[in-house]
Amino acid sequence: MATKRGTFKDSKGIDKPTISLFREEGNKLPFFFGVGKAKLIVENYEDIKKFYEDNKDEKDSDRYATKDEVMKAFKKIAREDKGLLDRLAKEED
Numbered sequence: 125m126a127t128k129r130g131t132f133k134d135s136k137g138i139d140k141p142t143i144s145l146f147r148e149e150g151n152k153l154p155f156f157f158g159v160g161k162a163k164l165i166v167e168n169y170e171d172i173k174k175f176y177e178d179n180k181d182e183k184d185s186d187r188y189a190t191k192d193e194v195m196k197a198f199k200k201i202a203r204e205d206k207g208l209l210d211r212l213a214k215e216e217d
Contacts, residue, residue, distance in 0.1 A: 128154070 126146040131139040143162065144154035157165075165172065189197075202208050 126151075130156070132158070 126149045128144045130142050132142055134140050140158050142156050142158050144156035146154045
């Protein structure tokens with residue numbers, strides 16, 4: 125598995141460290157997290173390992189949402205939260 129370190133800007137514009145885990149080199153949809161979740165993973169490593177061992181025969185889903193599924197979900201959320209689009213537009217500035 126490939127990993128990559130990076131950063132994201134928090135709500136105050138401060139760069140925070142992240143790590144991304146990729147199933148394989150070149151994967152476009154990584155699993156990424158920051159220091160807080162990394163701490164939880166480290167603290168709960170044995171439980172996570174046992175969870176995997178207990179369930180490793182389960183089929184791992186490699187299916188990701190289609191563009192249409194994402195748009196349908198986004199429209200539903202936007203209908204429920206009328207100010208969402210305005211907030212998103214402001215975040216891009």
